[in-house]
Amino acid sequence: MDGVLVHEEKAIPGAAEFLQRLADRERRFLVLTNNSIFTPRDLAARLAGSGLEIPEESIWTSALATGQFLANQHPGGSAYVIGEAGLTTALHEVGYVLTDTNPDYVVLGETRTYSFEAITKAIRLVEAGARFIATNPDATGPSQSGPLPATGAVAALISRAAGRDPYYVGKPNPMMFRSALNRIEAHSENTAMVGDRMDTDVVAGMEAGLTTWLVLTGSTRREEIERYPYRPNHVVDSVADLIDVI
DSSP states (O other), X not given: OBTTTEETTEEOTTHHHHHHHHHHTTOOOOEEESOOSSOHHHHHHHHHHTTOOXXXXXXXXXXXXXXXXXXXXXXXXXXXXXXXXXXXXXXXXXXXXXXXSSOSEEEEOOOSSOOHHHHHHHHHHHHTTOEEEESOXXXXXXXXXXXXXXXHHHHXXXXXXXXXXXXXXXXXXXXXXXXXXXXTTOOGGGOEEEESOIIIIIHHHHHTTOEEEEESSSSOOGGGGGGSSSOOSEEESOGGGGTTTO
């Protein structure tokens, strides 16, 4: 989503036309994000404010992927959650009970205000045997004032203190792409991933068996591609270049 369709809450030129072409050609698609703060309905509203009309059922977040993962691993379980509505709603929807009393899991996501008390509680619960899950490994997130500590940074704190590493569900874990494929009943052999990051989008897409398209409107510059031991299948300046490919 960020860096591909929008940048600093403004639509990237060509993004609206790209989405319209997907609709016109009846191509099934999902917009993926590691952000677990917002629900799909919230994100759809925010995108609409940028001039991009995307139905909420076409948005797939790390929170939704985490909920699906937990429902498959331990149906009807319980979790102590550090996160916001996007994550708590996703877990409620798969039948999880949110509790700080002997939970099956500690689930860490993004929040605008990480509480030292909540982090301490998470450390003690993981030490006591709760399994540790994090929505994504992103160490920082953007803000108007500069980078903010995000899920990966807080997960490292909990991990160091509790002596257990989390399982990360979101990108670059290819599981997020596989869960997205299942969501739209697609197969990797005829599905493409369009992303702006080599270290999350491209590597996860490659490991999930998708054709990978890197756009240069986000985090990765063309000269940085050579630093990585893997390559995207295609590199284009922006999604505007993909309109005629669909």
